[in-house]
Amino acid sequence: MAKPAAPDFHQLESLGEDIKRYVLSILGNDLYPPDPFRYYSGLAYAIRERLIRMWLATQASYYDSMSKRVYYLSMEFLPGRFLMNYITNMGMEDGCRQAAADLGFSLDDLAEEERDAGLGNGGLGRLASCYMDSMATQRIPGYGYGILYDYGLFHQRIVNGWQEEEADNWRRHGSPWVIDRVEHLYEVKFYGRSEAYTDPQGVLRYRWAEADTVMAMPCDILIPGHGGKHVTNMRLWAAASSTGFSLRDFNQGDFLGAMQSKIHSENISKVLYPNDEPIQGKELRLRQQYFLVAATLRDIIRRHKKSGPGFDEFPDQVAIQLNDTHPTIAVAELMRILVDEEFLGWDEAWAICRRTFAYTNHTVLPEALETWPADLLGRVLPRHLEIIAEIDRRFLLEVAAAHPGDQGRQNRLAIIDPASRRVRMAHLAIVGSHKVNGVARLHSDILREKVFPEFDALYPGKFTNVTNGITPRRWLLQANPALSRLITARIGPDWTTDLDRLAELLPLAEDPDFRKDWRAAKRENKKRLARYVLRKSGMGINPDTLFDVQVKRMHEYKRQFLNVLHVVTLYNRLRRDPHLAVPPRTVLIGGKAAPGYFMAKRIIRLITAVAETVNADDAVRSRLRVVFLPNYCVSQAEKVIPAAELSQQISTAGMEASGTGNMKFALNGALTIGTLDGANIEIMEAVGRENIFIFGLTAKEVEATRAAGYDPGRRVAADAELAEALDMIGRGYFTPSEPDLFAPILDNLLRHGDYYLVTADYRACLEAQDAVNALYLDPEAWTAASIRNTANMGFFSSDRAVLEYAKNIWNIEPLGE
Ligand code: GPK
Structure with a gap:
């Protein structure tokens, strides 16, 4: 493959003028003195404009194809810097070097001005970002979905030999790569209670009553594949208060009280939890997880309905990959939507769920297997706890049928641990998915043989391996x-x-x-x-x-x-x-x-x-x-x-x-x-x-x-x-x-x-x-x-890895040229 010719909309000739214009119009700044951060930002906006044009020009083919899509749900993405990655993938390096030089800078110095997008802890988040790059490059139709944290992973300083943490206010100086889609807000519910009612046909149904609501705003980051012909969208949700602030409290003179609920809502996307293993029992973390899941499923279902087919075809159009157990509440949420809102029967809904989800496990450390106290989960998400209990009840009947009289096995496999009353998220993910994979051959063997042997016996062929990969574009x-x-x-x-x-x-x-x-x-x-x-x-x-x-x-x-x-x-x-x-x-x-x-x-x-x-x-x-x-x-x-x-x-x-x-x-x-x-x-x-x-x-x-x-x-x-x-x-x-x-x-x-x-x-x-x-x-x-x-x-290469996922787990063909 020859070096990709720069398509017209890259317009390298006007790059220098564009940079100067953006310094003036977006940053509201003088061109003098020539400050590298300003010129970095100007260049970033100039690239962003070209990227958006390219995306608009290419997304039509992507939409027209009507092919199945994958949704990669992850609480973490760790992209790092974008500028040089965009420039290399879009084949604009020579032009950008020239433009920077004409303005009196070296491109490398400008690139050093960018702050990392550190919306992940380590391997798990970086893997998600490598997969975004490879999906775009290999033309696998899909989206990344995550959270736009205001504060990413802390900055580490060493003071007297010790680590000190500093907040990572990464968007303080603007973030040219983030496109806020203020027009597409969704409501996400929390708390309240589950309420039974009888519908006009006399059927017993459930709805979520007296819930609090928070708004989810989509913010998109475009990921160009190498060669610049295909662009993948990473959609990150930011939380916003649904009410602004309480006018009643405000009118009574309680300004801070009026702000309380707004602060409570916006806390959801405030900060990434800085642990590289799960945080047990923190309500805000559970709210983050559900926030990601609820907004994302709304978006997926909106897109599915727009494209025409009914829910029976949902798993033929949609694959959802759970990046570790963090987004596993999605299993219960999809059941809730299908049963409570779309009025499908339980069995039909359950079959759809299982064909849609797949789960990647990233660790065998016992302390890292995520669980939630049932009463905490039930308070934040009352209807979901009921649904999980029902999934568990039916699942244990399956276990009992396969191993009659083996109560010990039922207790070990139960989704809700009967002894501790904790919800085992990995069990929910395994039961609700059609494939479960480890991330290297040894790890996948250990999962099957040591960590989940009884699940493997119950579901032969469900456990599989996809060895991780890295993108050769960024890393070489x-x-x-x-x-x-x-x-x-x-x-x-x-x-x-x-x-x-x-x-x-x-x-x-x-x-x-x-x-x-x-x-x-x-x-x-x-x-x-x-x-x-x-x-x-x-x-x-x-x-x-x-x-x-x-x-x-x-x-x-x-x-x-x-x-x-x-x-x-x-x-x-x-x-x-x-x-x-x-x-x-x-x-x-x-x-x-x-x-x-x-x-x-x-x-x-x-x-x-x-x-x-x-x-x-x-x-x-x-x-x-x-x-x-x-x-x-x-x-x-x-x-x-x-x-x-x-x-x-x-x-x-x-x-x-x-x-x-x-x-x-x-x-x-x-x-x-x-x-x-x-x-x-x-x-x-x-x-x-x-x-x-x-x-x-x-x-x-x-x-x-x-x-x-x-x-x-x-x-x-x-x-x-x-x-x-x-x-x-x-x-x-x-x-x-x-x-x-x-x-x-x-x-x-x-x-x-x-x-x-x-x-x-x-x-x-x-x-x-x-x-x-x-x-x-x-x-x-x-x-x-x-x-x-x-x-x-x-x-x-992560290209090999995502192609394996596409073939063996997602059942998706890469798009043609
Ligand atoms: C595993 F369970 C987790 C986690 O919470 N965070 C995380 O970064 C890592 N990981 C593993 O420790 C690595 O071995 C692995 O390569 C990486 O995930 C990606 O799969």
Whole structure:
């Protein structure tokens, strides 16, 4: 495929004039002094205008096709920045560079002015955004649906070594990418009660009485596919009060009272919950979930009715994908609409529901399986609780028919747990869907065999796998121009939409000239990252050291602590032997901790403490540096990942559902050091066992080790280096003024059985790091392995993933050209 010719409506000639006009008319600002933020905004509005024209011009074909559509429901989307993504996907890069230069700016500097749209926590939200890009590129007709939070994920600052959170008021300076559709408001109900009545035909029916209402306003963000021929719409709902404020209260002089209900309503879309696992029992979170679901289903049904067919054809026109259990109340809401408002019979409505929904599970952590107290759910959504109870009653009859007399099984499978009276959202999602998928092969196996075996027995074939993927446009083409140019020069540009084509690079791993160019591209990215780190933290890092990177949310199961133990051990070895034959290293660690996650915050403090000590030690500082990267986010990932040489993916086996960072690193030529967990296994199979550093217990061994009653004390006693590292941390070597700071971490390890098996995998991790060092000392061999990583990553494109969903789950054909 040749580079797409810019269609007429891109109108690059007038770009410069348009930018200036927007600075004046939309921002109401002077052109002088030439402020980069103003010019970024002007450019953004100029792009937005072209994008809207393109969307209007292309949506007709999309509507005319009358094909089935998918609705991807997610409480989180994590797009990051839009400007460069739009420009690359629309093929406008050269024109935009020229226009920026004519105005006296570099396009890259303007792009740096944009704030991330951080409407998600981590992997789950970023996956949703990669899928939007791939649906647009692969012309899969569909929409993303979510919430437009006023405040996205908090900003992380490091103050005295500790994480501090700052509100992310991301729209404060305007958001050119968001199109408010003020004319399409819907009402969403909460509270009140369910009321029975008899209709004129004498049938007993139910309605939702005395409810409060909140308005949902759609705000659209357009997502252009690569080549600019297809645009997908991401519709995010913003909450608005239905009444403005109470005039009666206001007239009586109670202005603040009058504002109360308005504030209560608008709170719904105020802020993203900053946890990367569910928040148990927070009423506002439940209201957010229902708000998304109710507004979205209204929109879907409006569109369905407009297109003609009746409800019996609904599942032939509509597929709804539940991104984790967060939007699962949709099952009850669709039943409510069909039975209470459209007057369908229960069985007919239920058949429609089950054919419409599919559910993606993203975690097996038991503490992360979402449940709601039945009485809370019943207070906020009275009719839905009744409907869930009825779904549960009928479902348990099915279970009883299959396993007569097995009350234990009924209790285990029940949607409403009879013991705790909590609604198990995963059970509702499984029962209400036609397919349930995990996000990597191991994860899907664990779901079937360990987490939901009795559901699997009841519904053979319902459980399936779709291994996650990432978009090669953002994560290679756009984030790594140096490597992209090199790849395109050798194999042409088609890899951007057909990632398997990267396999054509394989023979080039044997070519010394190509390896030299490959190293030069990596070095350019390392220099770019070094400049970034210097700018952000004032610290210089040396691009001629091994860049060893772990960036992801802070979590005990992800084992940033194991990484620290390796660092401390390496530090000790270097202090003992300054001539140790290992390559100099820069260890970069970044990630946010949930604000209430005590242990994760302590681990951040440990990393910053170790960094302070190591970096101040003249005896080792030229051989080992440690950096904590504050505020890890999508735009930072775009700088960090292309510069990485070693990618740390070291979770306790069986606990990381898939991982997607692992894919981004390998695609950019980093070698992985990792456990046999999540998608690491499939990455190993793809890149070859000799091009990856695998260590540690397997998921089965983890299970067996725990079952046998693991004793960390014995392991520590038998390993002098491990004992030394733990002792230094525990004694306050890195925090002499607060020697007990890390006692809680050590207690977890040594007194509470080391649940995440850090000590069990320590020695294997160090041996894998020895192999890393040895290979890195042979630059030609390392580079060849790096090339083989990139060349074999075709499978991990999100294009492949969404096409699998389309074929096996949604039953949707991509549109033709
Ligand atoms: C899983 F359950 C969750 C969650 O609430 N948030 C989240 O980001 C992640 N995830 C998994 O932890 C990753 O292994 C996985 O790659 C990602 O979801 C996307 O599937």
